[in-house]
Amino acid sequence: MPEEKEITIYDIARLLNISPTTVSRGLKDHPTINIKTRKKIAEVARQLGYRSNTFASSLRSKRTQTLGVIVPRLNSSFMSSVLAGMENAASKEGYNLIIAQSLEQADKEMENVMTMFNKRVDGLLVSLAHSSENVRHFDVFFNKKIPVIFFDRVASHPDSTSIIIDNFTAAYQVTRHLIMQGHKRIMHLGGNMLLNVYSERLRGYKQALQDHKLHFDEKLVMSGNLTEECGTDIAIQLLKLKPKDRPEAVFCANDTAAVYCMIALRNAGVNIPEDIAFAGFNNDPISRVIEPNLTTVNYPGYNMGQAAVAGLASHLNGDTNITNMNTIVLRSELIIRASSGKRK
C-alpha cells in the first residue's frame, strides 16, 4: 500500500497563512477565533483529509472514548437487540463500541478481556460465557479501576455492576400462570445451572410450585443448551412416554427450545395446548410466528443495552458513581398467548 503523509495542523496553517495555534483552536470551535476563520479552517481540513489526532489526545487524556463489549454469541435475536440498544446509547454519548464474542468458551473470553485491556477501552460490558466458572480474568480491569458492567449473564463482584431482569420473579409468574390454567404436572427445561439466569428461573419455578402446594418432581426438570436441536430432542423423549405419563405443560427457559419442541410434537400429532401446554422466555420473533403463538416473557434486550452504556458513560463522565450500584434490575413482562391455554 502506498504510504500517504498524514495532514497536520501545520499544513492547514501554512495554506491559510495563519498560526498553528489558530488552526488548533479553530478546529475545536474555540470562541476566540472569528467564525469566518473557523469555517475556512474546517473547510480546508476537510479538503486535505485532516484527521484529528485521537492517539495523541488519548495519550494526554488517558481516554479512548471506546467501550468493549464481550458476548457469548453475536448471532442471537436477544443479543442483536442488546447491541442495537448499546450502539444507540454509545453514539449519543460519543463513545465507540469494540465487540468480541467468547463463543461460550472461558479461554476465548480471557483472550477477549486481554485484547480489550490492551486496546485501553474506557469500560467493559460483558455477558459471561457458559464455561466461565469465575471472573478472576477481569482482575486486570478491577485492579486499574476500569469499570466493568455485567449484563444478562452476570457474576457478583464487589467492583462491578450487574444489569439483569428479575429472572426468579419472571419464572415464578410463568409457572403460576400455567398452574392457574389448570396444569399440575409442569416440566421445566432449563439451561446451564451455573449461570444466574438459568438457576434463578429454576428457583422461580420451584417456588411457584411450592406456593401452590404442588409436588416438586426432579424428573420433571431437564437441562440442555436450549438450541433448536435441544428442543427437538426433548420432543423425541416426550413422545417415547405414554401420553398419560407426559407432563401437562412445559416451561422452557428460552423460546428457541420451546418452539422447536412444539414443532416436533405437532408433527407427531400432539395438540398444543390441549395435550401439552407451552411457555418460553425472551419474546423472540419466532414466538409470535409459531402456531399457536407462544406464551413467553418479554426480555427487554434493547433497553438493557441502552441502560448498560448510559450507566457506564455517566460513570465515566463523573455524573454518577456506578460502582456504588451493585445491581440494576430492569422490568420484564409475562406475555400470555394461546400456547398455554386452559386445561379441559
Add this chain to the structure above:
Amino acid sequence: MPEEKEITIYDIARLLNISPTTVSRGLKDHPTINIKTRKKIAEVARQLGYRSNTFASSLRSKRTQTLGVIVPRLNSSFMSSVLAGMENAASKEGYNLIIAQSLEQADKEMENVMTMFNKRVDGLLVSLAHSSENVRHFDVFFNKKIPVIFFDRVASHPDSTSIIIDNFTAAYQVTRHLIMQGHKRIMHLGGNMLLNVYSERLRGYKQALQDHKLHFDEKLVMSGNLTEECGTDIAIQLLKLKPKDRPEAVFCANDTAAVYCMIALRNAGVNIPEDIAFAGFNNDPISRVIEPNLTTVNYPGYNMGQAAVAGLASHLNGDTNITNMNTIVLRSELIIRASSGKRK
C-alpha cells in the same frame, strides 16, 4: 474516578533489577533474552497490570489493527449472522471490530464514516443505508487509499470492492420455481429500488416472467420497507380484492414481510399455498417456523461477514490486492418448502 499511574517497562525493569531494554525485548519474546528471564518479566508485567503501549506503536506503524463496520441496523437476523462471521475472521486475523449503525439514515451514515476516519480504522466494511444516494461521503477513505468494502447493499466505485450474492439469479430462480408450480399471476413485493439488492431482485423476477412468456403487469409490483407492518398492510390490501382478482403467488424480497403477510391472510381464512402461494428471501429462522414453511433463498450472511474481513485482512497484510477485485459474488441457494406448493 481515581487516576492510576500507568505501568511502564521502567517499573518492571526497576523491580527486577534489569535494564528497560531487556524488559522490552523480553515482552516481545526476543530470543536473545534468557527464557527464564522472559517468564519472570511476563509474570511481573501481569502482576503490575502492564498494558502494551498500543497508541505509541500505532503512531509508529500507522496501523490500529481495527476495522470499522457500518450497517443499517444491528437488530436483524441477517445482520447478526454477518457480524458473527466478521468477528470470527477478525479474531483469527488479530483485528478488532468497531461497530456503528446508520439507522437507514444517510446523515447518520456520514457521521459514522467521519468517526471511523478519525478513529483511524485500517479498513471499513459497509452495508449502505436506505437513504444514501451516493458514496461521496467515503471520499475521505478513498483519498487516503484506506480500503472500503461494501457488502449486501453496495455501490459501485472504482476504489472499492463489493461482496454480494447474485440477487438477479436468485430472484429469477424463485420466480421460475413459482411458474413451474403452475402459478401465472405472480406478485412481487420489493424494497427500496434505489438499492442494488432490491432492484436486482425485481429484474430477476421480470426476466423470469419474460422467459416464460408471462405478461409483466406493473400493478403486480409493490414496494415497501419490508417490515412486519408492511407485510400485514399488503395482506389487508389483498383481502380487499375479490378472491379471483388476487395474485396466485407472492414473491417477497424478504422473509419478514412474507411471514407477516401469510399470518394476516391465514387469520382471514385464506389457505396457503392453495389460495395464494408464497416465497421469501433470506432464510431467517421465522421462515422455518411459519406454517406452511416458507420457500426462500438461503442468504449466507455468516459467510459474507467472514469473506469481507478475510479479504480486507489479506489486503492489509499485503497478501492480495483487493482493490483489483471489483466484485466478489457468494453462492446463494433456493430452498423449496411447502408455502409455494403446486396449483391445483
